[in-house]
Amino acid sequence: MSNAAPTPPAGPSSSSARSSAPAATADAVELLGLVAQLEHTAFVRLAGDCALAPDVEQRLALSRFAAAAVERRDRVLARVAELGADPAASMRQFDDVLTEFDERTQPSSWWERLLKAYVGYGVADDFCRIAAQGLDERSRAVVLEVLDDASHAELAVAELDAAGSGDGVLSSRLALWGRRLVGEALGTVQRLITQRPALERLVAAAAAEPDGAPSDGGNASAAGTTTPNAPAKVFGELTAQHTRRMSRLGLTA
DSSP, rough: OOOSSSOOOOOOOHHHHHHHHHHHHHHHHHHHHHHHHHHHHHHHHHHHHHHHOOOOOHHHHHHHHHHHHHHHHHHHHHHHHTSOOOOOHHHHHHTTTHHHHHOOOOOSSSSHHHHHHIIHHHHHHHHHHHHHTTTTTTHHHHHHHHHOOHHHHHHOOOOOHHHHOOHHHHHHHHHHHHHHHHHHHHHHHHHHHOHHHHHHHHHHHTTTTTTSOOTTTTGGGGGGOOOOTHHHHHHHHHHHHHHHHHHTTTTTO
């Protein structure tokens, strides 16, 4: 009979760590796929804007922004591949993510088109920034770096500000359009959270700490951390960001 002491069973924390790693990776892949799809959609949108732009300077700028969106998309997909997942599959699940939003917010002028790009799609980017706080350090850095490119936003702000500063009627119309856009965009975010458990977990992880970042630097939701009011915090932050964007244009949110 052996005198060796029996090996103690693994405690809950070690088994939880083993099971949470694949879950955290899967959740990261899902958010990365969403970001990649948004960047691809931005490329398509910017290419279309380029064809409709009223002057050659804007067409040149928008064509460069479209090319930059492709580069950003591919950076995100490279991270998906690093995590051992299929980049195309990660995007494919979000093929129709903005279809309903686009169908319900058809712009009727160039100015409404610019505001939709700045305000409407900006809400989706803001949501991804918030959810990214629940990711592992490397994935989070990729998402935040990609979403930090504000070149197209600056063009939209400059054009809209110049057009609206001397036209009270246009400003009033754009303010109404902005309110419609944010309402539809927030509805899209709500559907994402309720229909995508991975995104719901990331939002909960991001809200678990006062600064929005999980204390372990990873996906806290995988370890069972929950924040009951996480969706409310998300929508509060998204609304605040929208108000800041509209204020930059001198428009009432």
